[in-house]
Amino acid sequence: xxxxxxxKPLWAGxxxxxxxxxxxxxxDAALEIVGTVGMRVHHREALxxxxxxxxxxxxxxxxxxxxxxxxxxxxxxPRVIEVFDRDGRAAMSLGGANSYFGTxxxxxxxxxxxxxxxxxxxxxxxxRAARLCDALPNIDFVMSCAHPNDVEPHRSYLxxxxxxxxxxxxxxxxxxxxxxDLEVMWKIACQLRGGAxxxxxxxxxxxxxxxxxxxxxxxxxxxxxxxxxxxxxxAIYSPAPLAxxxxxxTVAGHTAQGTAESLFGLVIHQLRRPGAPFLFxxxxxxxxxxxxxxxxxxxxxLMTFLCQIEMARWLDxxxxxxxxxxxxxxxxxxxxxxxxxxxxLCLAAGSNLNHDVxxxxxxxxxxxxxxxxxxxxxxxxxRIFAGVEVSPETLAIDTIRQVGPGGxxxxxxxxxxxxxxxxxxxxxxxxxxxxxxxxxxxxxLREKARQKALKLLETHRLAxxxxxxxxxxDALVEGFVPGK
Numbered sequence: 001x002x003x004x005x006x007x008k009p010l011w012a013g014x015x016x017x018x019x020x021x022x023x024x025x026x027x028d029a030a031l032e033i034v035g036t037v038g039m040r041v042h043h044r045e046a047l048x049x050x051x052x053x054x055x056x057x058x059x060x061x062x063x064x065x066x067x068x069x070x071x072x073x074x075x076x077x078p079r080v081i082e083v084f085d086r087d088g089r090a091a092m093s094l095g096g097a098n099s100y101f102g103t104x105x106x107x108x109x110x111x112x113x114x115x116x117x118x119x120x121x122x123x124x125x126x127x128r129a130a131r132l133c134d135a136l137p138n139i140d141f142v143m144s145c146a147h148p149n150d151v152e153p154h155r156s157y158l159x160x161x162x163x164x165x166x167x168x169x170x171x172x173x174x175x176x177x178x179x180x181d182l183e184v185m186w187k188i189a190c191q192l193r194g195g196a197x198x199x200x201x202x203x204x205x206x207x208x209x210x211x212x213x214x215x216x217x218x219x220x221x222x223x224x225x226x227x228x229x230x231x232x233x234x235a236i237y238s239p240a241p242l243a244x245x246x247x248x249x250t251v252a253g254h255t256a257q258g259t260a261e262s263l264f265g266l267v268i269h270q271l272r273r274p275g276a277p278f279l280f281x282x283x284x285x286x287x288x289x290x291x292x293x294x295x296x297x298x299x300x301x302l303m304t305f306l307c308q309i310e311m312a313r314w315l316d317x318x319x320x321x322x323x324x325x326x327x328x329x330x331x332x333x334x335x336x337x338x339x340x341x342x343x344x345l346c347l348a349a350g351s352n353l354n355h356d357v358x359x360x361x362x363x364x365x366x367x368x369x370x371x372x373x374x375x376x377x378x379x380x381x382x383r384i385f386a387g388v389e390v391s392p393e394t395l396a397i398d399t400i401r402q403v404g405p406g407g408x409x410x411x412x413x414x415x416x417x418x419x420x421x422x423x424x425x426x427x428x429x430x431x432x433x434x435x436x437x438x439x440x441x442x443x444x445l446r447e448k449a450r451q452k453a454l455k456l457l458e459t460h461r462l463a464x465x466x467x468x469x470x471x472x473x474d475a476l477v478e479g480f481v482p483g484k
Contacts, residue, residue, distance in 0.1 A: 097350025104356035121146030154482035200232035238281030258282030281320030323354030
């Protein structure tokens with residue numbers, strides 16, 4: 001069964017955080033920012049596109065967009081984006097309340113799985129993370145996780161993509177420097193899918209890109225946005241406004257600005273190619289005024305995140321989300337609490353494409369152990385949000401009658417029939433008593449996750465790319481010359 005079907009929740013209720021009046025007020029504020037404050041667009045072709053559509057352009061590059069263009073863009077953008085894996089199988093149905101999880105990108109440091117050393121990330125870490133995620137059933141897509149410090153910077157994103165393609169069949173969310181390396185990435189995806197139109201019909205890669213807060217859209221970001229629109233690559237256009245730094249410190253103001261910045265990109269994207277796949281999002285980081293640190297897990301971050309999920313549902317757009325991050329420096333109780341809370345909130349609110357699984361240290365350090373732990377938390381929460389089947393079979397009245405007062409259900413046929421499906425089974429979370437726990441080594445959760453990661457990396461195998469296909473991909477990567 002495709003993931004897009006098996007992970008569709010049966011539970012009808014969803015966490016709501018904003019009233020209808022709140023959502024309308026935030027949208028109206030976003031429209032006022034877009035329509036009267038305006039934003040700077042540093043891409044000449046996009047400026048002409050906006051001017052031709054009726055936007056006011058104040059020299060040299062300040063643009064205001066009328067409300068009707070925002071409404072039109074909302075009407076043409078897809079409500080659901082179907083994403084497929086490397087082999088062309090249905091993998092994710094982005095939209096509604098469907099929730100999927102994956103790693104993040106470009107972490108400068110990694111906790112070494114064997115030694116525990118905190119060290120600079122390398123290209124081999126990108127490959128290992130992808131292979132681990134390929135083996136974990138509740139990780140639905142893959143980003144690079146690590147930034148390859150051992151690769152020439154202008155080639156780093158492209159080399160990371162090659163490493164991911166070789167080590168997982170799951171869908172990939174990629175990052176790129178500009179349209180130069182992005183074009184090579186697209187050509188690689190075309191090779192894997194069998195052609196440009198085949199890739200458009202069954203998207204395999206998604207691109208993550210950002211404007212610059214407050215209220216600026218740089219050449220590189222807009223160029224990549226237009227490139228994706230032209231070729232049908234799903235585009236995530238998610239600003240990262242820093243509350244108190246590059247955005248208002250209040251949750252409502254933070255949400256309004258981020259909504260405006262993402263919608264501004266949506267208009268450019270849909271003007272270029274109506275109906276092209278687009279994901280709305282806000283990266284709602286918070287500037288801690290007591291430490292000057294940007295926090296991924298402050299309560300205000302989570303509040304703004306919940307607001308953006310609700311705005312996405314209200315706008316009827318697929319959303320880019322966050323799941324499985326911690327501001328802790330190590331895999332400890334704080335990390336466990338923060339990732340568990342975020343996984344629960346993502347599923348309860350129905351956030352669609354949730355990245356950054358395995359992030360520690362405010363998004364600077366990767367932990368493969370933490371990825372394994374988050375996979376377990378997602379599994380647990382997916383069990384909860386699958387809902388409860390209420391039927392004559394599950395109500396079990398006949399079984400209760402047969403057992404009667406004072407009896408037991410351990411030997412009942414009904415128990416034997418449902419024992420493998422009625423209870424969720426952990427793989428690393430402890431369900432043993434103290435004596436049994438000691439007999440099995442007395443391991444804590446981090447160590448159990450480390451051992452599971454090592455075992456999966458040792459034993460997990462996926463079919464290699466056909467040699468001729470691998471050679472064509474290698475030729476594209478090796479032939480890339482940055483800046484040309």
